[in-house]
Amino acid sequence: MARKIGSRYTAHQILGRGSAGTVWLGEGPEGPVAIKLLREDLASDQELVGRFVQERTALLGLEHPNVVSVRDLVVDGNDLALVMDLVRGTDLRTRLDRERRLAPEAAVAIAADVAEGLAAAHAAGVVHRDVKPENVLLDMQGPLGPGGSHRALLTDFGIAKLIDSPRRTRATKIIGTPDYLAPEIVEGLPPRAAVDIYALATLLYELLAGFTPFGGGHPGAVLRRHVTETVVPLPGIPEELWQLLVQCLAKAPASRLRASELAARLREQLPTLRGMPPLDVDEPDAEPEEAAETPDAGEPQTPVRARRGAVPLVPGAKTDSNRDTHTSMRVPAPDELAGGARGTARAPRAAGAPRPGSARHRAATRRRRLIMAGAAVALAAAAGTGAWLATSGEDAAPAQDTKNTAPASP
Template sequence: MARKIGSRYTANQILGRGSAGTVWLGEGPEGPVAVKLLREDLASDQELVGRFVQERTALLGLDHPNVVSVRDLVVDGNDLALVMDLVRGTDLRTRLERERRLAPEAAVAIVADVADGLAAAHAKGVVHRDVKPENILLDMQGPLGPGGSHRALLTDFGVAKLIDSPKRTRATKIIGTPDYLAPEIVEGLPPRASVDIYALATVLYELLAGFTPFGGGHPGAVLRRHVTETVVPLPGIPEELWQLLVQCLAKAPASRLRASELAARLREQLPLLAGMPPLDVDEPDADTDPDAEKPAAVTAPGEPPAPARIRRGAVPLVPGAKPDSNRDTHTSMRVPGPDELAGGARGTARAPRPAGAPRPGSARHRVAARRRRVTLTVAAVVLAAAAGVGTWLATADDDASAPPRETRHSAPESP
């Protein structure tokens, strides 16, 4: 059933539904368009509507071959909609569900396209915040790229930021898709361009392996793994490509590449990946003990070898401590308070200070530390003196109670 969107557009057919709204095939003055109609509860939020209008200039200014351009933003009664270019194709999630994993050359070419789109957005100060296969469209009408890949375009710019308002989300709630969230978002830090790089590297890992590096299980467990676990190597890909993945999945945002650097480095890898088949790996076991030994896979003579099984590894929250392998604790994941955060995006945490206690590193803290050292020194001297007096008294008592010693005098020998 067709419906009017503002005065210039008509929505004719539903193309898909998402958490933020519904995408329609529409018609506008210049031809077919895609219309993302946001949920009614979002449209009734006056604060969100104001943010929506404020983002208009930034969103309309994004013009790049690898970005689905926003043509218009419509605010009309209960309708709040983004009017976008219509891409004739499918999304990357649909292709993944059909093929499970892609050949490395095609996967890298798609991610390089998206990195180019992100570079253009970041240059204008726009952070996507929800990079995932559902938001990557594949243009089936254009020419094929390396490995038979279709041109990739990133869509849904600005939606995550629009719905992330203080009224709608509490300090303990996180906006985004758990599998693709950067550690600094889990820790409650503001999202910057580096969160898109982390999410895109997660997408590349998923395209190669068939699963995300930290996914699986309760959302709280997924969030905890982003902060505490190391990414597991993928057997069978060139070392240079693996190092790119590791760098872009670093816990510290400053260690990750910029979008333009990632796109260039990925395209340098394409000649090395030509003709390489999809990887043959199994998803990691969901056991609670990452250090437990696994029995080796046994195959009958003549059968193909079993897929390589990869294992997740944990890193401790506190340097030098034993990694936390108890997944039951992951279900209580929350955003830490300011006093609990330490090390920023490095994923470490500290216990909150008692009320009235000085902040570590402050002048009060240094004075208190000096006083403790002086007190300990005086106490040590007193204890040492007391120990010396006690030893002297014990020796004197022993001497007084001992029997008289025999005294011998030697006389001179007679000649």
Template sequence: MARKIGSRYTAHQIVGRGSAGTVWLGEGPEGPVAVKLLREDLACDQELVGRFVQERTALLQLDHPRIVAVRDLVVDGNDLALVMDLVRGTDLRTRLDRERRLAPEAAVAITADVAEALAAAHAAGVVHRDVKPENILLDMEGPLGPGGAHPALLTDFGVAKLIDTPRRTKAARAAGGAPNASGIIGTPDYVAPELVEGLPPRAAVDIYALATVLYELLAGFTPFGGGHPGAVLRRHVTETVVPLPGIPEELWQLIVQCLAKAPASRLRASELAQRLHDLLPLLRGIPPLEVDEPGTEPAPEPWEEDEPERPAAPRRRGAVPLVPGAASADANRDTHTSMRVPAPDELAGGAHGTARAPRAPGQRRPGSARNRAAAVRRRRLTVGAVAVALAAVAGVGGWLALDGDGGQVPPGGTRQSVPAEP
């Protein structure tokens, strides 16, 4: 059913849903548009509405071929909406779900497009703060680029910043955040370490997120993802990235630099775009990588020693849902949710190390929860066997004893000492 959005736009049908709201196919004075209608509870937040209006000018001035342009921001009663250019295509997450990983040439071409978009945004003083495959659109009507990649456009500028208000941060703390913790807006798999440590978002957080996307396009999984969001956030701070075999060393060193823990060590967006374009000739013809994805470490459960080993459930790729029980399609399409920053003692809980390395399916990882559970069972069996043996010896000892010369003493008998000869 069609609905009016302000006085100039009409939304005809829903084409996507996310945690922040719904995306509609709409019509405006200049033709078809995409309308992102934010949730009603957000529209009722006067502080957010005020920030929405303040950001209008900056968002409308973002003009670049690799950015999905914001045409208008509408505040009308309970409606709070961004009116954007309509892109005929799909998002990068949909392509990853279908193909799992891309050939290096196509992956780098898409990443270079997004780096160009970020360079334009950063030059205008705008930080995206939520770069991820769901926010990268592929224009199916545009000309094919290197590796057969469709042109990539970055969308959802400003949404994360609009939702990140002091009031919502306080609510996040009241819901269980530590006293010295602040809220994080974003998606755990792509959050830069400095955000986890409570520093303000600068342009470098977008570079870190984009490098994470590139790693995911090549490997089929993110470098620090998997498991509880809190564990993911801590890995960003404490662990180093696992190398990817089969790509040129120049590309790997570029990824490592952009995933550096220190923001100042990362490249600027314009530098990253140029370096990626320079690498494209080296990647021509290289097939998608064959990389074993790390499996989920299940919680230890009791089972019999002779029971066949239970297969590990595959770890979901891409972003981790932040709301337990939320449908994956909705949770991952648009995740702008406040997350608690781990306290300093939590971040210091593990020594710096390397993120869990990919391994062959079914192969146990040293130190995994299942290995620890198996070790506990083996120790219990060993202790039990020793206890039985000791009990048996104690029982026999009640019937037999040795005299001083090594002879047996009958049950109930007494030891006799033999005097020494003069």
């Protein structure tokens, strides 16, 4: 059913839904457009509406071939909407869901496109703050690029910043998707351009491997890994490309490349990647979330393993199909980030060894205790038998050699 958006636009049909709002196929004075209509509760927030208007100039001035341009911002009664260019194609998440991982040449070409879009945004003083596959659109009507890739355009500029008002999030909340959050955001620092570089490097890792470097399990565990863990190497890619990933996934923001530098370095890698097939790597097992134990049985049931990547932000909630976010999460305390006694950070351990505190670890501990208890019973029985034999021998005749007489167990 069509609906009017302001005085100039008409929304005809829904293209997609996310946690921040609904995207409609619309019509404006200059032809078809995409209209992102924010949720009603956001539209009724006067502080957010004020921020929305303040961002108008910056968002409308952002023009680049790898950025989905914002044509207009509409504030009309309960309607709060961004009017954007309509891209004929799909989003990168849909392609990943279909193919799982891309050939390195195509993956790097897409990442280079996004980096160039970020370079233009950063030059204009705009930080995206939510770079992820859902926010990368692929233009299916344009010419093919390296590795058969479609031109990539970054969308949803400004949404995270609009939602992230001080009154909404305060100092103990963060905005974003756990898999792609830079460590400095997790630690409560203000987001700068370097957070987009970290998120883009995470995205490129995912395009190559089929999973994100720190994803999987409870959101708190994912956030902690960003701060405490190092990225696991990907076998089979050129060393220079790997070093680019490592540098852009650095914990220190100042160690990462700028967007323009990253774009140029990625373009330089394309000739060396020509014809290379997708990587043959196994997705790592996520840590067991929990294991339901049967009261009558001594062993826990098979632990439930979460898929690396898709992470619900609200405990107990189903993962959003497109992992759209802008949901507030609590900033972990310093002792939690350090993997304290009640933390879930994955400590280094031998290959195949269970994580301390996991279901496998508890089961192994229980088995060891049962074995030790059994051994203690057997030892006690043996000691008791020896004492009985010694006593029986004493009753029959005087002991000839006291060295073979075992003392009674205490």
